[in-house]
Amino acid sequence: MPSLNHVEASARGASITVESYQVDLDLTDPGDRFRSASVIRFRATPGAETFVDVKPVTLRSARLNGRELDPAGLTDGRLPLTGLAADNTLTVDAEMGYSNTGEGLHRFVDPADGETYLYAMSFLDEAPRIFAAFDQPDLKAPVTLSVTAPPHWLVAANGEVAATPRPGRWEFAPTQPLATYFVSLIAGPWHVRRDTHDGIPLGLWCRRSLAEHLDADLDEIFTITKQCLDRFHRLFVERYPFGKYDQAFVPEFNAAAMENPGLVTLRDDYLFRSAVTDTQRELRATTIAHEMAHQWFGDLVTMSWWDDLWLNESFAEYLGTRVTAEATRFARAWTTFAMRRKAWGYAADQRPSTHPVAPQEVADAAQALLNFDGISYAKGASALRQLVAWLGDDAFLAGLNAHFAAHRFGNATLADLLDSLGKASGRDLTDWAERWLRRPQVNTLRTEAVVDAGGRWAEVAVRQTAVEAYPVLRPHRIGVGRYAPDGTAHRFEVDLDPDADGGRTVLAELAGVPADALLLPNDGDLTFAKVRLDPASAALVPTLLPSLADPLARALLWREALDAATDGERPVPGLVDLIATALPAETEVIIAEDVLTLSRSLVDRYLDAPTRQAALARLADACARLLASAPAGGSLQLAGARGLIGASTDAGLLAGWLAGDGVPAGLAVDTELRWAVLRRLVVLGAAGEPEVAAELARDNSAAGAERAAYCRAALPDAGAKRAAWEIVTRTTELSNRLVEAAAEGFWQPEQAELTGPYVERYFAEMPGAARLRTAWVAERVAALAFPRYAVAQPTREAAAALLARDDLTAGLRRAVTDADDDLRRALVARTAMAATVAA
Structure with a gap:
């Protein structure tokens, strides 16, 4: 389906004003479809024509001002609307399809207990898969939702529950004006915990099989939520404007979280089934703060078009880190930002696909999706931190508060924000914005x-x-x-x-x-x-x-x-020398974790096989020394153990840990650590399908299924590789997470000979595979499935030939362009090292 472009959106936005949405969903059919009835009231220029976005399985009927519209007129998700009056009512009745991609209305059956869960993800342009809509960010309107569901289900949405007239029937109060990409709901036999703070009703939701894990961290999550609300209320004159504040931990989510007003959705990986490091807990805290920042930046004041998505993400990234550091126990959040988030931003900004933080033009929604990257998040947040250092915090906050007051429940642009900041600070920000926001690279x-x-x-x-x-x-x-x-x-x-x-x-x-x-x-x-x-x-x-x-x-x-x-x-061996010298003395867990993760990536791609083996041995030794010196049962011990598992070639040691032998005191070889050990044993050829099946039987969960999919793709077996490649390139029945796990596990540095024939197959087959999937999932799979360890000039030549084609999806082109640039760097490093050795 064609992506909405800026010209079309501008024309539609100039001709209509949406007054309200009334959406009624029937979720009682046990099959793969649900019923959606929409009533849209809008004003228009008399005699004008436009279109409404709707992407159904079957369009049952549509009526404009009492006049029947021909369902056959629906083309590429657009239903033409002609002969508009000054005041219009459009009704659309459709059968919609559930998704397994984390978009639209996602349907998930929990393998742990067989229960079904639904959640809506309307971002970026998926609302029309749930209800008919004028799907662009500047056509905001109140939404009134009604849902019919199985009687034993719970349903939550953006608005407060207004009535439950009978079991299984849920009616919600009208919301404040929302952009359509914020409209959400959850439905199923959810587990929920409630609280209130400062007059705001709070809710935490998860599926029943994760209830014990939510309850174990209930105090921490509620405490962080309350601390962040208090801090935002001190920073901003405008209080949280959307009534209740629910946070739902949902399965198979594509993003970290989504800022739906009144019903934030987060990936349920944030409910920890096993021991985790403080870094992981801090990441959950910053995600909570990030999504809360969006309630002002994005939800209260929404960008007019996707070229200003940085007004959402850069501000949420900056304020999420800042508020976490200022209001919660994670006072060193800026260290994590420097170590991890900015590494993402620097990498993105140096690739051929770089773009400005605030581009002059984003042609369509498909291009906008590609810009949700380290530039729009980490670089933009860094530019804001630099702006605060330059303007002063008081002037910065005064400008933000003026911006909220001027555009409350409306839309705004970069120019609007600069005007508010300039008036508050008394400075002309034109040159600053041109250099920092309009120009790419670092x-x-x-x-x-x-x-x-x-x-x-x-x-x-x-x-x-x-x-x-x-x-x-x-x-x-x-x-x-x-x-x-x-x-x-x-x-x-x-x-x-x-x-x-x-x-x-x-x-x-x-x-x-x-x-x-x-x-x-x-x-x-x-x-930055x-x-x-x-x-x-x-x-x-x-x-x-x-x-x-x-x-x-x-x-x-x-x-x-x-x-x-x-x-x-x-040279990378010099970096390994530094790690061997300094890492065992490190006390900050985020530093230890990311040094090991990032250096391991360089070792695997920048070094030839013999040099890599020697480097891995030194990394494993450094991890063992960190593990030995770290406090028992703490984050550093766990970080050292994970690093040792990833670098070790000692199958006997790892197998012993699985059996409970030789485990360091205080280290729990729990569910997630068992999977990490098994993954490494599989890659080393020391475990196979029977061990994977046995571990999955121990962990009959959605997360277990994902871990098993990775392990099966990583097996050093020709049949296993064929099966994994089929999943990556042809299968559409599996969920987004299972396909991504197979793609990620397929390529292993130790298996170059076995996977060699698939290098050419990637470039031949990925264009077709990308067209099978939604844009978001296709780009992710294409990136994970790229032959990243085939560091050789022929791989780059194959990439160049693919990129010369004119029939690639935008996401595939972006994924291959970026991965090829990583190969370029690896080849440069290998060439330089070879020259040094020769000299």
Whole structure:
């Protein structure tokens, strides 16, 4: 079906005003369909014509102002509406299909107990799979929903329950004006816990088989929710504007969460079945805060079109991290942001598919979907943090509050926001916005130091550079940290003028200071820029890193080392040396986890087989030392255990853990850790289908089914690979999560010979496979199924040939473009290492 484009949306938005939606759903049919009846009241320019979006299995009838419309006129999800009056009533009766892709009205049967659960995901343009709608963000209207469901089910929606006139019949109060992509509901035999805070009814929902896991963390989740509400109410004049605040943990969700007003949906992976690290708990907290921030940015004030989606995601990312750090026990959320979220942003911004935070034009909804990436989230949030450092927090918040007041329950653009911020701060933000929001790619900040004969700095400067294709330099307010071997630290802030001296800023504060310390640009992580240390500082990292007290400074130094290896500026074995030296002393779990995860990715792709084996042995040894020194039963111990499992080639050790032998004191080999061990044993050829089936029998759950799908795809067996490839490229009966698990497990560095024939098959078959699936799922599967370990020039040539075609879906083109760029980097690194060895 064609994606709604901006020209069409603008024309429709200019000709009609939607006054209300009345939607009645019948969910009682046990089959694969449900009944949807919609009544839309709207005003229009008399005599105008437009179309309504509806994507049914069967369009039963449609009436416009009492006039029957021909259902045969429905084409590509659009029903033409002609001869409009000043005031119009459209009724649409349709049979809709349930989905298994996490979009539309998703239907899930829980393998644990056979119960059926439904949830609605209207984002980005999937509302017409549930009800007829004018599906674009600037046509907001109140929604009144009614649902008929099996009598033993519970139903929740955006609005409050207004009445339950009989068992199985649910009627909800009209909502505040909503964009159609926010309309949601859940239905099924849900488990629910309720509370109230500051006059706001709170609810937490999950399926019954996860009830014990929700209840175990009930106090923590409610506490975080209340703390975040209180903090937002202190930041914003406008209180939470949508009545109740339900949060539903739903199965097989595509995203982390969705900010539906009154009924936030979150992936139920956030209900922990096994021991987790504090990083995972913090991620749940920041997700709760992120979705709550959306109640103002996105829900109360909604972007006019998808080119301003950053007004949703960048603000929610920034405020979600900020409020988590300020209001909850996770005070170091900015360290996690620096370590994990910005790594995502830096990677996205350097790829060929990069785009501005706020593009001048997003042609259609399909293109908008591609922009929900590390740029719209992490880079945009970083730009906002930089803006706060530049404007000051008081002016920033005053501008936001003025923005909410001016556009309450309406729509706004970048220009509207800049106007509010400019008036509040007294500054012209035009140039700032042009450099930061309208131009893509990332700057690099390098320290340059000259030492005099007495061992003091004669001059220290920070030089800002940009890549040739995107030569924009930006204003940066940064911290500069000076970390001495004796443990003393000093930090000061400086403004980098992009127009002065070719991007070079001299740090007068350091002239004449003893040059015996490590200099860290962007200390405090106030800006979005890659950093590179001067050679003397880089040489001090292995000595100073383990003893630095500030976890954010350690995170930034690790990021610098990882980034330099990723760019091929330093060899990966050197990074492994640093890990062997410094990681066992790390005390911040997010740093330990992400250093291991990111370095493992580099080891697997940047090193040839013999060098990789040696590097894995050193990583495993570092993990074993971290595991041995970490407090028993804590997050660091679990992080060390996971790292050891992933890097180890000692099948005997891993099999012993499964049997309960040799397990470190305090480490629980619980459900999730058992799956992690089995996954590694499968890859090593030390476990097979019987062991996978036995583990699935122990864990008869949706999560267990996903873990088993990964393991079966990872089996070093030709038949298993054929079966997995069939799932990835042809099967549509399985849910999104099971297909993604098979795609992720298929390629393994240890199985290059076995999977070699599938490299060509990926490029030949993926275009057809992508057309079988919805855009969101297709892009995800294409990315996971890419032959990422086939690091060779022929792979890149095959990618180039595929990208030369003109019949690719936008998501497949994006996935292959990005994955090919990762291969390019890996080849550059391998070539450089080969040259070094030869020399």
